[in-house]
Amino acid sequence: MERGVIKASDRHTIRRMRTAMQGNAIRALVELITNADDSYIRLEEVGALSKGIIEILYTKDGYCGLFTVRDNAEGMSIDDVRKSFKEYGAATSGMETGKGVRGYFGQGAKDALAGMDDGRICTFKNDKFVECKLFIEGGKPWYEISDVTVASSKLRREHGIEANGTIAYFKIDPKKMLGTTVPRIGTVHEELANNFLLRKIMTNKRRQIVLTDTNEKESKRLRYLPPEGKVVLNNEKFIISHNGYQDFPVYITIARAEKELNQIGDSRDGGLLLVDDKNAVLGISLFKYDSEPLAAHFYGEVRIERFRELLEKEEAVLGEERDGLSIRHPFCTKLVEEIEKRIELKIGEEKLRKQKEEQCKIDIEEVARFRKAFNILNEIAELEAEAAINLGQETTDKIEEPPDGFCLYPSSAQVTVGKRYVIELRLNTKIVHHGSIISIVSNNPRIHVLTREIKLTPDDGVGIIQKYITIEGTEPNIEGIVRASTGKIMSQAKVFVVAEKELLLNEGMVFQPESVTLRPNQPRKVCLLVYVKMIQGGSEIKITSDNESVHASKEKITVNEFDAIRHMAKYEFEIWGEGAGQSAIITAAYESYMALLEVKIRSKEEDEDKGRKGMFSEPEYSYEENPLQRTTYSQETGKVTIYVNFPSVKHYLGDTCQYKKTLPGQVLIADLVAERCFFEIAKKKVDSSGMLIRLEARSDKIQSEAYGFSRKYGKKVHEALVDQAILAAHQRVK
Numbered sequence: 001m002e003r004g005v006i007k008a009s010d011r012h013t014i015r016r017m018r019t020a021m022q023g024n025a026i027r028a029l030v031e032l033i034t035n036a037d038d039s040y041i042r043l044e045e046v047g048a049l050s051k052g053i054i055e056i057l058y059t060k061d062g063y064c065g066l067f068t069v070r071d072n073a074e075g076m077s078i079d080d081v082r083k084s085f086k087e088y089g090a091a092t093s094g095m096e097t098g099k100g101v102r103g104y105f106g107q108g109a110k111d112a113l114a115g116m117d118d119g120r121i122c123t124f125k126n127d128k129f130v131e132c133k134l135f136i137e138g139g140k141p142w143y144e145i146s147d148v149t150v151a152s153s154k155l156r157r158e159h160g161i162e163a164n165g166t167i168a169y170f171k172i173d174p175k176k177m178l179g180t181t182v183p184r185i186g187t188v189h190e191e192l193a194n195n196f197l198l199r200k201i202m203t204n205k206r207r208q209i210v211l212t213d214t215n216e217k218e219s220k221r222l223r224y225l226p227p228e229g230k231v232v233l234n235n236e237k238f239i240i241s242h243n244g245y246q247d248f249p250v251y252i253t254i255a256r257a258e259k260e261l262n263q264i265g266d267s268r269d270g271g272l273l274l275v276d277d278k279n280a281v282l283g284i285s286l287f288k289y290d291s292e293p294l295a296a297h298f299y300g301e302v303r304i305e306r307f308r309e310l311l312e313k314e315e316a317v318l319g320e321e322r323d324g325l326s327i328r329h330p331f332c333t334k335l336v337e338e339i340e341k342r343i344e345l346k347i348g349e350e351k352l353r354k355q356k357e358e359q360c361k362i363d364i365e366e367v368a369r370f371r372k373a374f375n376i377l378n379e380i381a382e383l384e385a386e387a388a389i390n391l392g393q394e395t396t397d398k399i400e401e402p403p404d405g406f407c408l409y410p411s412s413a414q415v416t417v418g419k420r421y422v423i424e425l426r427l428n429t430k431i432v433h434h435g436s437i438i439s440i441v442s443n444n445p446r447i448h449v450l451t452r453e454i455k456l457t458p459d460d461g462v463g464i465i466q467k468y469i470t471i472e473g474t475e476p477n478i479e480g481i482v483r484a485s486t487g488k489i490m491s492q493a494k495v496f497v498v499a500e501k502e503l504l505l506n507e508g509m510v511f512q513p514e515s516v517t518l519r520p521n522q523p524r525k526v527c528l529l530v531y532v533k534m535i536q537g538g539s540e541i542k543i544t545s546d547n548e549s550v551h552a553s554k555e556k557i558t559v560n561e562f563d564a565i566r567h568m569a570k571y572e573f574e575i576w577g578e579g580a581g582q583s584a585i586i587t588a589a590y591e592s593y594m595a596l597l598e599v600k601i602r603s604k605e606e607d608e609d610k611g612r613k614g615m616f617s618e619p620e621y622s623y624e625e626n627p628l629q630r631t632t633y634s635q636e637t638g639k640v641t642i643y644v645n646f647p648s649v650k651h652y653l654g655d656t657c658q659y660k661k662t663l664p665g666q667v668l669i670a671d672l673v674a675e676r677c678f679f680e681i682a683k684k685k686v687d688s689s690g691m692l693i694r695l696e697a698r699s700d701k702i703q704s705e706a707y708g709f710s711r712k713y714g715k716k717v718h719e720a721l722v723d724q725a726i727l728a729a730h731q732r733v734k
Helices: 010-021 025-045 078-085 108-114 153-159 185-194 196-202 308-312 330-359 364-384 501-507 647-653 663-689 697-721 724-733
Strands: 053-061 064-071 117-125 128-137 140-145 165-172 208-213 218-222 229-240 248-257 271-276 281-285 298-304 406-409 412-416 420-428 437-442 447-449 453-455 464-473 478-486 489-498 509-512 515-518 524-531 540-545 550-552 556-558 568-577 583-590 593-601 617-622 631-633 639-643
Touching: 025 053, 025 064, 025 108, 025 165, 025 185, 025 196, 053 185, 078 108, 078 117, 078 128, 078 140, 108 117, 108 128, 108 140, 108 165, 117 153, 185 196, 185 208, 185 218, 196 208, 196 271, 196 281, 218 568, 229 298, 229 330, 248 330, 298 330, 364 617, 364 663, 364 697, 406 478, 406 489, 412 420, 412 464, 420 437, 437 447, 437 464, 447 478, 464 478, 464 489, 501 593, 509 583, 509 593, 515 524, 515 568, 524 540, 540 550, 550 583, 568 593, 631 663, 639 663, 647 663, 663 697, 663 724
Parallel strands: 053 208, 271 298, 412 489, 515 593, 617 639
Antiparallel strands: 053 064, 064 165, 117 128, 117 165, 128 140, 208 218, 229 248, 248 298, 271 281, 406 420, 420 464, 437 453, 437 478, 447 464, 478 489, 509 524, 524 568, 540 556, 540 583, 550 568, 583 593, 631 639
């Protein structure tokens, strides 16, 4: 009889390495960043001081990408290197001795480096230097450890480490590794900062994670900010029993975000983050409710005490593919069942909330009043804040027949950034018949077509008729084609977008675009246009944000007249923000000159109401339990939300809006809608006017404009929203 230890084959080990990383730079960086964090944790647990800096260096070299992760933590002796890299799957992180590290079966760094090109790790400890290369050759995984050398000044300068520390290198070469790609620097920023496995590192105040683009010589600190929301289950405790172990206490917190969250992928901000009692991330999930619409707002955390005991006893409670809990393991099965019970209860509460909202839906009679009121409000908005410039010919008694019976006027036009323009579509109903649907598109995403579709009806008349298409350019110095088509008939107009000269002449500088919406940690380039005849060479423009969670890559810009073309200089930089629901105003200021950029951070794409015409659409009611204000407005949907549970609103409308059709209820609703809409129109007018002298004057100016609209149009809106028959009956009783 023969007896012995079964060893993993080289082929199996290589397959595991490649499966773990899949040629993905982000996965490899996650492992190396986690290893660096573990090294700092071990230092901190023995009371050593450290700055906690982890640097990620990104270099684009032709088709290849070079990646580096550097720390200034413990460093490694040659014995440490041998222990860590000579054996696959060994216990090397310190978890088995009670250290507060994540660890991952002794595979993370080996997978990250051996699974890529030119993977190597260089480490300094106690003035000694060691290098270890990891690679696959001849179908086998190899390590190559250098002899110990003195940590010379030259070596320290080469690797950027002054004392103890470790630096890891790898390369992605798409020509060598088919199917791999080199991510852009913006993608690296977004995916690392949002990656759930790094969530505790990105939110740890003792860590500074810095991403440097060595090509552009720009550095950014990476952070993660949880969504804004309300806790609906606060640190509730339950117990999981498992054979042969003491009971495992588990604590669960569930929060509800105001907006729907992203509930899929490594960058999801929804879901429950699973951690152990040392804050090591084990996974993220809502389990069977991941795709449940009623759970789309949920996020939170599950903390499992003494989970490491299971790992120390080699229990298969974690998937070796780095995909979270191993659901089939008996412990995990019990845990998931308990978590799902609590999510189900919260889904039940969400269902009741939805049912209340259904009860409060606007009926046919209300729809007619609201439609009339919002038509009035949209006309006011267009008149006061959204007036479009007509590029076509004005309507005359006699309209000339268009060539081929279908034509855009003019065939070419120059427009300025941020203003709306109207192109005329002239057609002959003998050629384009009633019932035809005309599609309008732009071949440049920075030239927005606001009129996407026109349906020809008998109400439009017969013969030669005119229709109008609204367009808007969002970035200067670009051009595109606006095309109208129906069936085989087509006409197009060329559009050139230039900078708003009048605004530059008035303000001296302007952001382009003037507002942006981003996902969390998604960098976006914007530019500041400077009129050098007003803001001369050598002037220093300061860039600031009014929200510490929204950032600009530059804090100042020094104007150089040689940068200017026709007296206009263009300076590009990046902006980004952490945390869904955040918003900010980025300000560029020099003496009395100022430009404003509005920034919004959203978790996921939200469908815009394609059928909406104008700034506003019918309102909706919300049963948020403790709202902070009476109303809100969504720029994306155009909806005004009325919060029923706000005390003064609830007093007149009732718990379930049962009094909304009474005269006091209708008057209150009219007041709320008018107040919010006039404020939003005023804000848009002020922010697009370019006439502010200083930032602090903005709110005063908006409020002043809103009061003016209320005096001018308030009665008209009330007449539309309040049932005049009920009002007349009330007045007769008096």
